[in-house]
Amino acid sequence: MPSDQRGPSATRTSETAKFEARGLSRTYGHGKKLKVAVDDVSFKIHDKEIVSIVGESGCGKTVLAKMLLRLEQPTSGTLLYDGKLIDSAPDPRQHWRQVQAVFQDPFSAFNQFFTIRAQLKSSFNLFETKPSDKEMEERVDQALLNVNIKPREVDGKYPFELSGGQMQRMLLARIFILEPRVLVADEPTSMVDACSRASILDYLMKLKQQLDMTIVFITHDIGLAYYVSDSIFIMHEGKIVEQGPPDDVTQRPQSAATRQLLDDIPDVHKNWIDRHPAA
Numbered sequence: 001m002p003s004d005q006r007g008p009s010a011t012r013t014s015e016t017a018k019f020e021a022r023g024l025s026r027t028y029g030h031g032k033k034l035k036v037a038v039d040d041v042s043f044k045i046h047d048k049e050i051v052s053i054v055g056e057s058g059c060g061k062t063v064l065a066k067m068l069l070r071l072e073q074p075t076s077g078t079l080l081y082d083g084k085l086i087d088s089a090p091d092p093r094q095h096w097r098q099v100q101a102v103f104q105d106p107f108s109a110f111n112q113f114f115t116i117r118a119q120l121k122s123s124f125n126l127f128e129t130k131p132s133d134k135e136m137e138e139r140v141d142q143a144l145l146n147v148n149i150k151p152r153e154v155d156g157k158y159p160f161e162l163s164g165g166q167m168q169r170m171l172l173a174r175i176f177i178l179e180p181r182v183l184v185a186d187e188p189t190s191m192v193d194a195c196s197r198a199s200i201l202d203y204l205m206k207l208k209q210q211l212d213m214t215i216v217f218i219t220h221d222i223g224l225a226y227y228v229s230d231s232i233f234i235m236h237e238g239k240i241v242e243q244g245p246p247d248d249v250t251q252r253p254q255s256a257a258t259r260q261l262l263d264d265i266p267d268v269h270k271n272w273i274d275r276h277p278a279a
């Protein structure tokens with residue numbers, strides 16, 4: 001039973017949600033080749049909330065994220081941002097100033113032919129008015145320091161000269177420059193080892209505290225989602241089969257898909273959840 005009555009949304013009905021989806025779907029192809037990637041989902045994501053979208057590979061998480069980012073158009077249904085249809089403004093850059101992403105593959109987000117620094121500076125192209133060159137340089141330096149990279153370490157370097165983990169931190173540096181209202185983080189820990197994994201999560205929390213953002217965090221790992229979220233959405237075959245606060249979803253799972261995800265989590269997380277049962 002989907003339980004969208006639970007959690008913070010139950011007490012926030014009068015507030016305009018950051019995102020609201022009603023019967024949102026995205027399909028690809030036709031006839032025998034029809035693929036329903038996102039299938040009639042409805043939800044609200046409130047301002048300053050951290051929502052995790054959890055589900056197995058291919059269940060539609062990235063396609064849903066791309067619709068939130070206005071990179072994919074819904075085939076049917078409604079998607080509102082701050083109460084307005086997401087594609088109501090003709091220029092998508094207005095949306096991209098406010099909603100930014102950290103994607104699975106950080107290399108695809110950067111052009112291999114330009115230096116890292118030039119590309120971080122080009123983030124300012126999304127602004128209506130660009131700051132002075134000096135201010136842009138200073139803000140790039142500050143953003144690099146925020147992700148523990150000494151600006152001199154990357155000067156003159158191209159994306160292929162950095163490791164996957166460093167590139168992922170570059171994506172986070174972009175977020176510190178752009179200061180969006182919403183961050184969509186799609187498997188941001190996938191490229192990095194377990195050690196830097198913790199620190200990437202720390203950066204997300206730092207971003208959340210420093211910029212007071214809404215975060216949509218996408219992962220296979222319900223244990224990780226449990227640590228960071230105010231609310232968890234479980235996706236299965238394009239549908240949101242369950243949503244609610246982490247304690248409810250992990251302690252009293254309502255769907256078989258949730259139980260499967262709980263079975264799959266590493267023991268270290270399981271132990272932690274068992275030691276901290278819901279009140």
Ligand SMILES: Nc1ncnc2c1ncn2[C@@H]1O[C@H](COP(=O)(O)OP(=O)(O)OP(=O)(O)O)[C@@H](O)[C@H]1O
Pocket residue numbers: 028029035036037055056057058059060061062063064220
């Ligand atoms: N452009 C596309 N054309 C056709 N099918 C697509 C396209 N993009 C996604 N799909 C299909 O939609 C489904 C959902 O894909 P999606 O990338 O959202 O999965 P996911 O949950 O992000 O998986 P993963 O955890 O592996 O990243 C998949 O079956 C995928 O093959």
Ligand SMILES: [Mg+2]
Pocket residue numbers: 061062063104186
């Ligand atoms: Mg994906």
